[in-house]
Amino acid sequence: MAQQQGGGNETKGIATRAEDYSQWYLDIVKRAELAEHSAVRGCMVIRPQGYAIWEKLQRELDDRFKATGHVNAYFPLFIPLSFLAKEEQHAAGFAKECAVVTHHRLKSLDGKVQVDPESKLEEPLVVRPTSETIIWNQYKNWIQSYRDLPLLINQWANVCRWEMRTRLFLRTAEFLWQEGHTAHATEAEAREETLRMLGVYADVAEHVMAMPVVQGAKSEGERFPGAVESLCIEAMMQDGKALQAGTSHFLGQNFAKASEVQFLSKEGKLEYPYATSWGVSTRLMGALIMTHSDDAGLICPPKLAPIHAVVVPIYRKDDEKAKVLEEAGKVCAELRAKGLAVKLDDRDLHPGAKYYEWEMKGVPLRIEIGPKDLEKGSLCLVRRFAIEQEGESEAEQRKRKKSFVARAEALASVPALMDEMQAQLLERARNLRARRTRVLDSLAEFEAWFKGEDDGGFAWVHWAGGRAEEEQMAERFKTSIRCIPLEGQYPAGAEGPGTCLLTGKPSARRVVMAKAY
């Protein structure tokens, strides 16, 4: 069966990362059937294979939101134009990418269906790009006293930002997300909430997605429109670029004031509550793909894999078929009894075609069962990946992924194997990040790295510039401040104060600079 496992990448229909990283990403999204473009400019279709991963991710997030005291609710898709305009910075931030509903009826004119001009709305409605303004308008009814606080609400929804340059999962005109919107009696509580939810995101990124992240604050120029402070988690993709994977904002009293929401404090005074908002979106799917996948297709961490193992029966003759299928069915049942999601692929296709397909789709484990395995009482386990070892050939690695194990032992080993693969993916991603992380002190070193052959990586540099200097760096190197890391996020040797690499001014702490998605 060797011919089915090797082969150039042309046969897989995907570019290699080395050839064309950007095309590789799109090929994976397409060939693993995760998403595709629709007929509506910038709007994607999330295909069942992609949606199943998203559903698992949603469940992991939602469980954690509930465990931290949040409840779900649902607010309108539409926002009256005047609402969006209430918070000035907010309106300015989203004005350029709003889908606007202006009419509410169609009619047939000259045999053609058209917008009925007589159905024009008195006030245009914006399809929500985010829901602060419509939600805070509702909070006015719900918040009267300190007893009503904190108010801890999350919404799962679709939102719309009319992006001009779209990219499946990473930047689309419509995307799915969750947005938490909380109200608190004090600034300290709200700031604590902002941090707590950032921590939830970091936990899911690292321990569910197996994707290490740096937690930090955005610089002024990258702040959410209307926020006092924006926190974020930043992940590194395999090409060394950063991807903002989630944000948690401390909004101060800005939205409470814009919506005139006040509460009677314990002391009997009218006060404005403090707000937070926090969100992650289907963008995480893009991050997941780019963190782990290889030139053979998607690699999905076991905790998010809709299918943990696929069982492929192998036979040539009809009498073999019956026996092999019987054993395959038993193996599936036994694994399912352990709580694993198992697929029996008994389609009438050549086994090699099945191997390709399930590798492409990122199933962590393949179990091959043929007549010889029946004889020997063993199973052939093939892991989706093995951590690369230095100087190893492709053939050697392939061998390391495959093992023939006595049946009982093999079945017993699968749950632990899933845990092991989950841990290995995180370790591998951490190693990749470490290899592309540098603590830099001079602009010359910075320039050499980011203007070199690759796209650099995470540069931990001292910074004391303002928005103008940030723009200067962006122009010269296409880099931006990804975040000003929180305490505890600094790698060894990167802590403490220093001197800004651009301006030479004193800097209290390093920031992370990188090219970004």
Add this chain to the structure above:
Amino acid sequence: MAQQQGGGNETKGIATRAEDYSQWYLDIVKRAELAEHSAVRGCMVIRPQGYAIWEKLQRELDDRFKATGHVNAYFPLFIPLSFLAKEEQHAAGFAKECAVVTHHRLKSLDGKVQVDPESKLEEPLVVRPTSETIIWNQYKNWIQSYRDLPLLINQWANVCRWEMRTRLFLRTAEFLWQEGHTAHATEAEAREETLRMLGVYADVAEHVMAMPVVQGAKSEGERFPGAVESLCIEAMMQDGKALQAGTSHFLGQNFAKASEVQFLSKEGKLEYPYATSWGVSTRLMGALIMTHSDDAGLICPPKLAPIHAVVVPIYRKDDEKAKVLEEAGKVCAELRAKGLAVKLDDRDLHPGAKYYEWEMKGVPLRIEIGPKDLEKGSLCLVRRFAIEQEGESEAEQRKRKKSFVARAEALASVPALMDEMQAQLLERARNLRARRTRVLDSLAEFEAWFKGEDDGGFAWVHWAGGRAEEEQMAERFKTSIRCIPLEGQYPAGAEGPGTCLLTGKPSARRVVMAKAY
């Protein structure tokens, strides 16, 4: 504590069903904090209490969709106007209630945020009222061969129908739903799927929502625009009116043809696949409320209750408080260990206020724990409802809802009590429906019932009229054909052929006529 349990309905802030059924419904929705109006005309906010019930209902439905082989996916919110126009009847059916996006940018003009006239879209986009056209456009990429069939996909989404007269949950401009869209190689398979999913809906209605339904087909005038046949489940509300609770459509080849989707059959011929679509929405929340609730507030079947039991500690002195709270905490923990969702209400409020609130919110069981209960080693269990017995006074019924039970026995009894209450609600709803169901053979009887003091109920009548005659009935009695019931749905004495009560023509079977929501 008697004063907290009786009281006129003014104190509860809700109308009684006898006084004003319609206001009673709105009062429950408001006071149980299930939903409320938003600032956007016709769009509702689903509040956390309501959304938690919806989430449980979603889970029940989704599990059944997956168990019947369906997968979830996500398609765009927007539909190009030309797509909607592809299927003529479909376009005509939805044209009058479409929110239309015509621009994609805002700008500040004279210091005021406005729609940027230069951002006009080349083709207007309709916010999906349903997704057949956009989904079938995508299916063109996915269906080439009979091997690609059946395609069994469901979507959870928000949709928009610009209704002029809205009513929370029952009819809103935006609502949440699921829409299944399947493609099949043969008509027989597609028809079987239509029936299968109707069966899933009926199962959830009866065994999760405790709401009996009649399964049947819609008459021509009530068919989904573009469908060959529309099946539905019809439930009876406490005022005797019908509520369409779910629909499952056999779409024939209409949408395949409109979107030019063809597949190569086993025999090597190009054929159009057959389609179904099926959906239920947040309308079910309205049905749930109107099926079970009473003049004290919401009644929620245990299978959908976000909280199964609320524990209310009762104490006067501080030394009592500590002991009672300790016991209350233990009771909660022991119930949670049985898989129940339990709320400890230790707020600093008078117990009576708590009783009112949790009754209003429909929690199936209240457990009161006071110093005397501690002494006796017992618990006071108060069920949210008891099935009415003839000639019973309100005080007697109240007494029947309350029981003092030895601690261990009480805790052990709760899971079975939940099952019992679930069964009783279905039984009560079935009894109500039976009381308001009549098999009628003359127009005079029909008129007497529907023009009488109440709103009639389900009239099983012979019918051989066409659309004109249906409209005549609607004008005279405000009734419509709710459905032409499937075999097996007929009550005893209603089977077989007969004579149309309006036209006197022969009729093969009875239909259900009723006033409807």
